[in-house]
Amino acid sequence: MTAPTQSQQRPGAGQFFSAIPGAGILLILMLALFTIANPRFVSQTNLVNVGLQASLLLMIALPMTLIILTEGLDLSAGALLGLSGVIVAEALLAGWSVFAACAMAFAISTAFGALNGVLIAYLTLPAFVVTLGTMGLMQGIALVMTNGDPVGGFTPAIETFYRSQLWIFPMPIVVAVALYAALWLLLYRTRLGNYVIAIGGNKDALRLAGIRANLVHLAVYVLGSAIVGLSAVLLIGRTNSAHPTVGIGMEFEAIAAVVLGGTSFEKGQGWLFGAVLGALAITVLRNGLNILSVDSSLQVVCIGILLILALLIDRARKHYSR
Template sequence: MTDLGLSRPAGARGGLCPRLLTLAGGPAIALRLAAVAALCVALALATPNFLTETNILNVLRQAALLFLVGSGLTLVLIGGGIDLSVGANLGLSACLAALTLKATDSLVLTLLVGLATGTVIGLANGLAVAVMRIPPFIATYGMLWVLLGITYRVMAGESVHGFPPRFRFLGSGHFLGIPVPAYLMFVFLAVGGLFLARTRWGQEVYAMGANPEAARLSGIPVRSRQILTYTLSGAMAGLAALVFLARVNSAEGDIGEAMTLPAITAVLIGGTSLFGGVGTVTGTFIGALILTLVINGMNLLSVHSNWQPLVAGVIVILAVLVDSLTNRRRT
C-alpha cells in the first residue's frame, strides 16, 4: 500500500532518534500560557482599555497575522533552516494581489495570485537551499533583497488602495463576533499541529533538523523535506499577505518590510530552536500572543513607537540565549 505520509514513523518508537517526540513537545507550553495570563492581568490592572471588546478583538486579529507568517517559518526552523525572506515575500505577494484585484476585480484570481506568488517564492528558496546547496541564511537573505527590488520596481513608488468589501472581509470582517483572521489562525494551528505530530512527513522534518546526516543515512529524503518546508513557509506568507492586504486596504512597496523580525520573534518566544529539531506551531501561536500583548500594552500605555523595535530585539536576544543554553544541556 502506498504510504501517504499519515502513519507514525518508526523513529517515534526508538529508530532514528528516540527523543523525537520528546523534542517535539520541548517548548514549556504551560509556562508560556502562564506568561500570557500574567501579561493579561498586568495590562488589565495598568489600563482599563485592555479588557474592552474592541481591544481584545484587535489583539486576536494582530496575533493571527503574526501566527500565519510564523507558522510556516516554524517548519523551516524545525527542519534546521531559516527564512529571512518571509516579510519581503509577504510584500510582493500583497502587491501583486492588489494589482490583480484592481485590474480584474476578480476575487478568485486575486486569491490565487497571492497564494501562488508566496508558494513559488518558497519553492525557489527550497531549491536554492536543497539543490544548489546555498546556506539557508545566505539564500533567503539574498532572496529578501531580490524580492524587495522586484516589489519596488512593480509598484514604481505608487500605492494601490480602496478594495471591495467582499475582499476586505478576509482581513477586517467578523463572523459570530470573531475576526475572520482568528478563524484562519485556529484552522492552521490545528493543521500544522496535525502535520508535525501525526504525519511521517512532519516527524521526518524533526529528524532532519535534529541530525540531517543521520536522517539522510536512515533513508529520509532530506532535500525533498527541505523543499517542502520552504514551500509551505512561502505559501503561508502568501496567505498572510492576502489577510494583511485585506486588513490595511492598501498596498505599497514597503508593505511587508516590518514583518520579518516580529515573525521570527514570535517563533523563538514559542520555543522553536534556531538549532533545529525542536518546536511546535502551538508554541508559535502562544509566542504570537505574547508579542502582540507586549506591543498592544505599549500602545495602550502610550509608550513611544520608537521603543517597540528595541523591545522586540531584546526579546529575540533573550529567546536565543535561552535556546542556546538549553541546546548546550541537551548536548
Template structure:
C-alpha cells in the same frame, strides 16, 4: 519519593515555559498601566491583529526546526499583497488575486529551498538575498505607490465574521489545527524533526531530504501568499513596505515559543503563545503611544528574557 517532595514537584517555577511567564507578566503590566486593555473589544482586537503574524510564524517554526531561517518572509508577503491588490483591482476576481499571491510565495519559497538545499548556501545568506529581491520587485510593480480601490468583498475577509467570530480568527484557528496535525500526526512532520536532528538517518532510510527541505520553504512562501489576503484587506490597499520587518516578529514568536534552532525541536502551541505575546506587547505599547522603533527593541529584549528563563529551566532540570 516523600509526600512532601510530591507536593512540591507540580509547582516548580523552572517547569513554567518562559513564554507563559512573559505573556502573563505583560498582560498584568498593561492591565495596570493602560485602562481598557482587558476589555473584550481590545482582547478581540489583539487576537484579530495577531493572525497575520501567526500565518507567518507557523511555517517559520518548521523552517527553524530544519536548522534553517527565512528572512525573506516579510518582503514576500509585501510583494504578494501588491500582486493580489493589483490583480483584484484590474480583474475584479478575488480568486485570481489570491492565486497570484500564493504563486509569488511559492516561487520565492522554491528559490529559497533551491539555494539552501541545492546549492548549500547558508539559509541566512540565501534568504537575505531573496529578501532584497522581493523588496525591489515590490517597489517596481507598485512604482513606490500604494494600490488603492480595493473592492469591499476583499475587505470582508478581515472585517467580516461568522456567528460573531471574526473571519481572521477562524482562518488562524484553521491553519493552526492544520499545522498541528501536519507536524505531530504525519510522516512529513516526522521527517521535519529528522531534518534538524538527524539527516543521516533520512538518507539511510532512502528519503530525499533535499526535496523535503525545498518543500518546507515553499510551504512558508505559500503561507505568506495566503497572509497577503488578510494584509491587503486589513490595510484596504497594497503598500510597497507594508510587511517589511514582519519576519523579525515571526522569528521572535517562534523563539519565544521554545522552538530550538538546532536538533529539530519544535512546539506549535509554544509558537501560538509566542505570537500572542508579541501581539500583547505591541498592543499595549500602542495604547501607551510608544514609537514603533522602540517596540522592535522591546520585542528583542522580550525574546532574550524568555530564552533566559528557558535556559535556566534547562540548566536546573
C-alpha cells in the same frame, strides 16, 4: 532555549505546564501589568484587536516554525508578504476576479519558496544568505511595480471578508486557528512531519534511511512561502490597500515569536504551540505599549528585551530542573 523534545511534543497536563517556555511566563506577567496600568487593556474591543493583530503574525510564525525545525531560516517572509499583497491589488485593478488574483499571488509566492528551497536543500547554500538575497529581490520587484506608492481603489470584497465573522469569531482569527490545526496535524500526525523534525535532528541519517530528505526540505520552504502568500490577502483586507514595504520587519517578529515559544535553531527541537505563545507575547507587548503611548521605535527595543528575558528564564528553568 529549553524546548520540548520529540518525546515531549504531546505531553500530559502536568508535563505541559512544566514545559511552558519563558514566553508563557512573560505573557502572564504582561497581561497583569498592562491591566493594572490601564484597565482599558482588557476591554472586549481591545482583546478582539489583540486577537486580530496576533492572527496575522501567527500565520507567518507557524510556517517559520517548520523552517526553523529544519535548522533553517526565512528572512524573505516579510518582503514576500508585501509583494503578494501588491500582486493581488494590481490584479484586481486590472479586472481580475478575487479568486484569480489570489491564485496568481499563491503561484508566485510558491515559486519563490521553491527557489529558496532548491538553493538551500539541493545546493546546500546558507539559508541566511539565500533568503536575504531573495528578500531584496522581492522587495525590489514590489517597489518597481508600485513606484513605492500604496495601491488602493480595488474591490472591497477582500476587506469585507477580513471584517466578516464565523459565529462570533472574526474571520482572521478563524483562519489562523484553522492553519494551526492543519499544521499540527501535518507535523505530529504524518510521516512528513516526522521527516521535517528529522531533518533538523540529522538530515544525513534520514537520507541513509532511504528518504528523499532534500525533497522534504524543499517542501518546507514551498509550504512556508505559499502560506505567506495567502496571508497577504488578510493583510490588504485590513486596510483595503497594499503597500510594497508593509511586510518588512514581519520576518523579525515571526522569528522572535518562534524562538520565544521555545523552538531551537539546533537539532530540530521545538513545538508548534510555542509559536502561538510567542506571537501572543509580542502582540500583547505591542498593544499594551500602544495603549501607554510608547513610541513605535522603542517597541522594537522592548521586543528585543522580551526575547532576552525569555532566554534567561528558560536557562534558569533548565538549571534548576537538573
